[in-house]
Amino acid sequence: MKANMQGGNESRFEKTIGYLLIVGVIISLLLEIAGVALLYHTYRQIDISQDTSVFIKGHDFFTFVLQQVEGKYAEKSPFILMTAGIIVLVLTPYIRVLASVLHFAWQRNWKYVCITLFVLIVVTLSLTLH
Amino acid sequence: MNMALLVVLSILVGFLGSLTGLGGASILIPVLVLFGIPVKEAIASGMVAIIATSSGSASSYVREHITNIRVAMYLEMFTITGAIVGATITTIIHPTYLYFFFAAFLLTSFFKFKESITREFVPAVSQDRLSRWLELHGSYFDEYTKQTVEYKVTNAAAGGAGMLVAGLAAGMLGIGAGAFKVMVHEYILKMPPKVSSTTSNFVIGMTALAGVSVYLFSGLLNLTLMAPMAIGTTIGAVVGGRVLNRMGNRTLRILFFVIVAFLIVQMLYKGVASL
Numbered sequence: 001m002k003a004n005m006q007g008g009n010e011s012r013f014e015k016t017i018g019y020l021l022i023v024g025v026i027i028s029l030l031l032e033i034a035g036v037a038l039l040y041h042t043y044r045q046i047d048i049s050q051d052t053s054v055f056i057k058g059h060d061f062f063t064f065v066l067q068q069v070e071g072k073y074a075e076k077s078p079f080i081l082m083t084a085g086i087i088v089l090v091l092t093p094y095i096r097v098l099a100s101v102l103h104f105a106w107q108r109n110w111k112y113v114c115i116t117l118f119v120l121i122v123v124t125l126s127l128t129l130h
Numbered sequence: 131m132n133m134a135l136l137v138v139l140s141i142l143v144g145f146l147g148s149l150t151g152l153g154g155a156s157i158l159i160p161v162l163v164l165f166g167i168p169v170k171e172a173i174a175s176g177m178v179a180i181i182a183t184s185s186g187s188a189s190s191y192v193r194e195h196i197t198n199i200r201v202a203m204y205l206e207m208f209t210i211t212g213a214i215v216g217a218t219i220t221t222i223i224h225p226t227y228l229y230f231f232f233a234a235f236l237l238t239s240f241f242k243f244k245e246s247i248t249r250e251f252v253p254a255v256s257q258d259r260l261s262r263w264l265e266l267h268g269s270y271f272d273e274y275t276k277q278t279v280e281y282k283v284t285n286a287a288a289g290g291a292g293m294l295v296a297g298l299a300a301g302m303l304g305i306g307a308g309a310f311k312v313m314v315h316e317y318i319l320k321m322p323p324k325v326s327s328t329t330s331n332f333v334i335g336m337t338a339l340a341g342v343s344v345y346l347f348s349g350l351l352n353l354t355l356m357a358p359m360a361i362g363t364t365i366g367a368v369v370g371g372r373v374l375n376r377m378g379n380r381t382l383r384i385l386f387f388v389i390v391a392f393l394i395v396q397m398l399y400k401g402v403a404s405l
């Protein structure tokens with residue numbers, strides 16, 4: 001009975017993770033497509049540029065996300081959409097590992113709570129410190 | 131080069147990458163270098179595109195219960211560590227070294243290719259203590275044989291070390307290093323081929339995130355390069371995945387050899403020319 005319940009939980013978890021990944025990728029790619037389309041609409045050209053304005057700048061990911069939400073870089077909207085696409089893409093596997101920590105904690109599988117927590121902490125530190 | 135051309139090129143490359151098992155970024159980075167894009171910029175953008183292609187394709191395998199999530203989570207501890215170190219090295223070293231590292235790593239795909247033809251998969255009959263403690267086993271329903279396949283994973287410590295190397299190469303070169311990961315899965319961890327490739331796909335997404343965490347604010351991430359790459363390689367990979375089963379093995383082998391040989395020569399040429 002307990003094994004069946006665990007199997008059901010595992011299957012639900014896999015479905016959730018699967019949908020989370022595909023939804024994240026679709027949203028991200030739609031933002032990128034909208035950004036490229038808007039870039040063409042605004043400037044009538046879509047060359048690959050080496051201008052400094054097309055390179056992502058910032059110090060840590062989470063502050064960067066907050067600044068984007070507050071509209072600090074609102075002067076060039078095509079690039080805002082493309083940047084939002086990257087943010088969604090980065091958050092997709094990040095949320096996936098966060099969900100895994102919660103799933104294993106719910107199952108009281110402390111071994112895998114530690115393993116997934118290690119991944120979450122290392123990635124969070126890397127996103128914050130680089 | 132403009133973004134529309136890069137989208138078309140990325141679709142083609144994503145398609146070929148999916149058919150040959152090399153992955154889109156492994157092909158696209160040398161092609162971008164050929165078009166005059168700085169190698170470090172190509173690597174950083176390739177890493178972002180990998181999150182899209184691997185998450186997109188991993189999604190259905192996870193839902194179909196083929197991917198072994200516990201094995202993936204365990205191996206991710208090693209790949210993300212390797213990817214962060216690898217990406218950090220790339221931001222520091224001279225680009226010339228990257229051409230040679232890239233060519234050397236492509237050679238490992240030849241090895242994987244030869245092994246996959248000559249070597250039969252041998253399932254593990256028993257597990258070592260660490261693999262048992264980590265509960266590294268599973269089962270899946272094989273649509274081809276219409277049977278449920280149960281399997282045990284073994285050699286967890288050696289597999290972890292192998293994945294550290296895979297992560298290092300992935301972070302350093304902006305690629306998924308899927309061929310190398312699959313080799314570790316099948317020959318060290320003794321995972322069945324289908325579980326091996328789908329779990330590798332799942333792990334690649336997290337490894338790429340670790341690499342991106344280093345490249346994100348390194349001044350190498352070009353939006354006009356990254357956006358078309360992500361769009362194109364993902365579309366190409368999806369189409370490639372659908373066509374794969376309809377193509378003959380001989381065609382795929384010839385395609386694989388021609389592409390890898392071309393990429394190795396191209397990266398070696400760039401490396402020698404930049405000395």
